[in-house]
Amino acid sequence: MTTTTSPTRYTINLDGTLEKWYLEHDDGEIIYLRKTPRPKWNCGMKEFPAAKVFPDYKTARAALKARSNAK
Secondary structure (H helix, E strand, O other): OOOOOOOEEEEEOOOOOEEEEEEEEEOOOEEEEEOOOOOOOOOOOEEEEHHHOEOOHHHHHHHHHHHHHHO
16 A cells, blocks of 8 residues: 655744644645644644745745844
8 A cells, every 4th residue: 555645845933943744735825734744633734824834945944044144
């Protein structure tokens, strides 16, 4: 049996750390992310504005660095 996992996305927490999420649904303006790689009944799903979600780790780190340099 082959299991497929969802693509990963990253967000920046308020304390400046990066958090890894799994994409559930991209609605354009709102993106639904979950904490587990495969759907479960209790997967910790949250919705985020599209501007706060980054497609990969490298992009998220660059945004975090740019944000810290702007302060």
